[in-house]
Amino acid sequence: MAVPTYATPLEKLWHYTFRLICWLIFFFLVAPIIIMMPLSFNAQPYFTFTLEMLEFNPQGYSMRWYQELFASESWMRSIRNSFVIGIAATLLATVLGTLAALGLSRAKLPGKGLIMMILISPMVVPLIIAGAGMFFFLSSVNLANTFLGVVLAHTALGTPFVVITVTATLVGFDHSLTRAAANLGASPTRTFFKITMPLILPGVVSGGLFAFITSFDEIVVVLFVAGVEQRTIPREMWSGIREDLSPTILAVATLLVLLSIMLLTTVELLRRRSERIRGMSPG
Amino acid sequence: MAQADASMELDNRSGGSVEKMVTADGLPLKTSLRRAERRSKLFAFALVAPLLGFLLIVFIFPMAQMMWRSVDNPQIINTLPRTVEALEAWNPSAEELPPEEAYAALNADLAEGLERDRGAIGRLQGRLNNDVSGARAAVRSVAGQAGDRSEPFKDKFIEANALWGEPAIWRVIQREGRPLTASRYLRALDREYAPDGSIQMRDEGQRTYVALFMRTFALSATILGLTFLLGFPISYYMATLPMRYANLLMIFVLLPFWTSLLVRTSAWIVLLQQQGVINSTLVGLGIIGDDQRLSMVYNMTGTIVAMTHILLPFMVLPLYSVMRGIPPSYMRAAKGLGAKPWTAFRRVYFPQPLPGVAAGGVLVFIISIGYYITPALVGGQSGRMISNEIARHIQGDNPGLGAAIATLLLVCVMILYWVYNRLVGADNLKLG
Known part of the structure; x- marks a missing residue:
C-alpha cells in the first residue's frame, strides 16, 4: 500500500497516521507477551525492569527463576500432568474426531444438521458451563479428582x-481416488491407509494439535474436576497468580510462549503442505 | 463405496424385448443400488457413532443433568413427607403459625430421617438454608433429640430455635415440598415469593444477579466495540498488503491466539499492577508521582484491557478473510467517479466486510459473556462477571442456584449461536 504520487498532503498525512495506528495495535497484541521474556531473567523478585537490567549489567540478570521452576516438586508434577493428560486426550480426540469426519463426508446422513450440532457443541458451550x-x-x-475424568473431559x-x-x-478430497483403489483390488482398510490417510494427514495432525493445545491450555474444567494430584500447568499458574505472584510464573510463561511458537509454526507449515498437496494453492 | 455388485449385465434370459438391468447376483439394479446406498449410510453412521455416543454420554448428558439440577428438589418431599401433608390445609398468607399437628409431623419425620439416613437430614438442612437463612441451625437444633421428644412439640421447637416461631420457614416447607422447584430461577432473576405466594422483587440490598447479567452484557459489548475498533484497521491494513507481507503480519495476530490464556492474563497483571512495568515506567519518567501509581488491574479496567487483548484475534481472523476477498477496484472506481475518500470508504467499502464484522462480533460476544478465568484473576470486585457467580455457587453450598444461572447463560449463548449460524453457518467455522 504505497501512497500514490498524486495524493494530497492531507492524504499522505492520513496514510502515515493510519500506518502508525496499525503498528500501535500490533504492538498492543505482542508486547505483553514479549515483555515477559526478559523479565523472567530478572535477578530481583520484581515484575519490572531494574536499573541493572536497563543498563544491560549482567548482574541484573539471572537464571534463578528457571532454577526454582525446575527444582519445584509441584511445578514439575504439573508439567508431567499437562503432557500426560494432553497426549492422552489428543489421541482419543483425534481417533474419534477423524472417524466421525470421515463418516460425515461420506454419505447424506439423515439428521446431519443435528449430529453436527452435537459434535460442535463442546466448542460453543462456555467453558464455565x-x-x-x-x-x-x-x-x-x-x-472426579481422577486422571481418567480429566482426560475424558478434555x-x-x-x-x-x-x-x-x-x-x-x-x-x-477427490473420492474417485478411493474408488480407483477399490477398483484396482485394494481392501477398504488398505485403501484407507494407503490413499485416504496420507491425503488427510495434514488435517488430522493440525486437528490433533488444536486438541492438544485445547487440553494443554484448559483450566476451567480442571478447576472443577481435578484434584491436587491432577494439577496441570495452567492450574499451577492459577494458584501462583492468586496466592503468591513470583517471577517463576514468568519463567513458565516464557517456556509456554516458546512452545506455542513451535506449535503455531507446525500448524502453519501443515496448512500450506495440505493446500499444496490438494493443489489448492500454487505453492 | 465401490460397488462391485454394480457390474451389470443385460438380462436376456426372459427372451422378451424388455431389457431389464440386473446385477451379477440377479437382483434388479434399482434394489441393489438402494441396498448399497443403505449399506454406505450405515457404514458412515458407524464411523460417526463412536464420537456421537461419547459426546452424548460425556458432554450432552452432563449438560442435561446440570439443567435438571436447577429444578430438581427432592430433599424436602423425601425427608419430610408427613410434614408436607400436615401443612396442606394451612394458609400460608395468614400471619399465624401452623397447628400443633404440623410440628408433631415434623418431629416424627426428623426422628425417622435420623434413624434411616443421616445424610438426608444434612441435605435437607442445606436445601432449607438456601431459601431461609438460619434454617440449617434451626433444623440442627431440633433434629438431634427428635426421637425422645414428647408433646407439646410447638413450644419446644420454638424454644429450641426462634425460627420455628416464624411462618417463613413453614411457608418454604409447604411451597417447596414438591419434587420440582422454580425457586432457583426466581433467585437468579432477583425475585422471590411473597408470603401470599405471588412473585415479587427481592429487597434492594439483596439483588445481585440481574445487575451482574447486565454488567456482563455491558462489559461484553464494550469489549466487542474495542475489538472492532482495534481489529478493523489492522485487518484492512493486512488485506491491502501483498500476501507475503500480510502473512508475516499475521504472526502478530496468531502468536497471542496460540499463547496460553494464563500467560496472557499474567502478562497483563505484570504490566498493569501498581509495581508493574507501566506504572514504574511512568514514575521513572516523572509523569506521575510515586504515590500516584494508577490502579489498572484487579478492577473493571483490568478485565476490559486483558479480555480485549485475548479476544482481538477472534475479530481479526474472520474480518481479514472477508476483506481479502474485496476487490480494491471498487474503491478506485468510487474515487474515479468523484467520491471523496471518506465517502468512498463509507458508502462503497464499509458495507462489504459487514458480514465478517457480524461473524467476528457475535463470536467475540459469545466468548466474552461466558468468560471466567480472566475476570476472576484480574477483575477484582468491579470486573466480576456472571460466570464468577456460577463457579462460586456450583462449588459452594447452593449448586442448584449455580445450575440455574448457568442454564440462563446457556440459553443466551444458544440464541447468539443461532444468530451466528444464520450469519455464517456452522460448517464455515474456520480455525487459524
Whole structure:
C-alpha cells in the first residue's frame, strides 16, 4: 500500500497516521507477551525492569527463576500432568474426531444438521458451563479428582477441533481416488491407509494439535474436576497468580510462549503442505 | 463405496424385448443400488457413532443433568413427607403459625430421617438454608433429640430455635415440598415469593444477579466495540498488503491466539499492577508521582484491557478473510467517479466486510459473556462477571442456584449461536 504520487498532503498525512495506528495495535497484541521474556531473567523478585537490567549489567540478570521452576516438586508434577493428560486426550480426540469426519463426508446422513450440532457443541458451550456440568457428572460416576475424568473431559472439548479441521481437508478430497483403489483390488482398510490417510494427514495432525493445545491450555474444567494430584500447568499458574505472584510464573510463561511458537509454526507449515498437496494453492 | 455388485449385465434370459438391468447376483439394479446406498449410510453412521455416543454420554448428558439440577428438589418431599401433608390445609398468607399437628409431623419425620439416613437430614438442612437463612441451625437444633421428644412439640421447637416461631420457614416447607422447584430461577432473576405466594422483587440490598447479567452484557459489548475498533484497521491494513507481507503480519495476530490464556492474563497483571512495568515506567519518567501509581488491574479496567487483548484475534481472523476477498477496484472506481475518500470508504467499502464484522462480533460476544478465568484473576470486585457467580455457587453450598444461572447463560449463548449460524453457518467455522 504505497501512497500514490498524486495524493494530497492531507492524504499522505492520513496514510502515515493510519500506518502508525496499525503498528500501535500490533504492538498492543505482542508486547505483553514479549515483555515477559526478559523479565523472567530478572535477578530481583520484581515484575519490572531494574536499573541493572536497563543498563544491560549482567548482574541484573539471572537464571534463578528457571532454577526454582525446575527444582519445584509441584511445578514439575504439573508439567508431567499437562503432557500426560494432553497426549492422552489428543489421541482419543483425534481417533474419534477423524472417524466421525470421515463418516460425515461420506454419505447424506439423515439428521446431519443435528449430529453436527452435537459434535460442535463442546466448542460453543462456555467453558464455565461445561465445567459445571462435568463437575456434577464426574462426581456422580466417581470420576472426579481422577486422571481418567480429566482426560475424558478434555477429549470432549478437543473433538470439535479435529472434526472441523479434518472435515475442511475432506472438502477438497477427490473420492474417485478411493474408488480407483477399490477398483484396482485394494481392501477398504488398505485403501484407507494407503490413499485416504496420507491425503488427510495434514488435517488430522493440525486437528490433533488444536486438541492438544485445547487440553494443554484448559483450566476451567480442571478447576472443577481435578484434584491436587491432577494439577496441570495452567492450574499451577492459577494458584501462583492468586496466592503468591513470583517471577517463576514468568519463567513458565516464557517456556509456554516458546512452545506455542513451535506449535503455531507446525500448524502453519501443515496448512500450506495440505493446500499444496490438494493443489489448492500454487505453492 | 465401490460397488462391485454394480457390474451389470443385460438380462436376456426372459427372451422378451424388455431389457431389464440386473446385477451379477440377479437382483434388479434399482434394489441393489438402494441396498448399497443403505449399506454406505450405515457404514458412515458407524464411523460417526463412536464420537456421537461419547459426546452424548460425556458432554450432552452432563449438560442435561446440570439443567435438571436447577429444578430438581427432592430433599424436602423425601425427608419430610408427613410434614408436607400436615401443612396442606394451612394458609400460608395468614400471619399465624401452623397447628400443633404440623410440628408433631415434623418431629416424627426428623426422628425417622435420623434413624434411616443421616445424610438426608444434612441435605435437607442445606436445601432449607438456601431459601431461609438460619434454617440449617434451626433444623440442627431440633433434629438431634427428635426421637425422645414428647408433646407439646410447638413450644419446644420454638424454644429450641426462634425460627420455628416464624411462618417463613413453614411457608418454604409447604411451597417447596414438591419434587420440582422454580425457586432457583426466581433467585437468579432477583425475585422471590411473597408470603401470599405471588412473585415479587427481592429487597434492594439483596439483588445481585440481574445487575451482574447486565454488567456482563455491558462489559461484553464494550469489549466487542474495542475489538472492532482495534481489529478493523489492522485487518484492512493486512488485506491491502501483498500476501507475503500480510502473512508475516499475521504472526502478530496468531502468536497471542496460540499463547496460553494464563500467560496472557499474567502478562497483563505484570504490566498493569501498581509495581508493574507501566506504572514504574511512568514514575521513572516523572509523569506521575510515586504515590500516584494508577490502579489498572484487579478492577473493571483490568478485565476490559486483558479480555480485549485475548479476544482481538477472534475479530481479526474472520474480518481479514472477508476483506481479502474485496476487490480494491471498487474503491478506485468510487474515487474515479468523484467520491471523496471518506465517502468512498463509507458508502462503497464499509458495507462489504459487514458480514465478517457480524461473524467476528457475535463470536467475540459469545466468548466474552461466558468468560471466567480472566475476570476472576484480574477483575477484582468491579470486573466480576456472571460466570464468577456460577463457579462460586456450583462449588459452594447452593449448586442448584449455580445450575440455574448457568442454564440462563446457556440459553443466551444458544440464541447468539443461532444468530451466528444464520450469519455464517456452522460448517464455515474456520480455525487459524
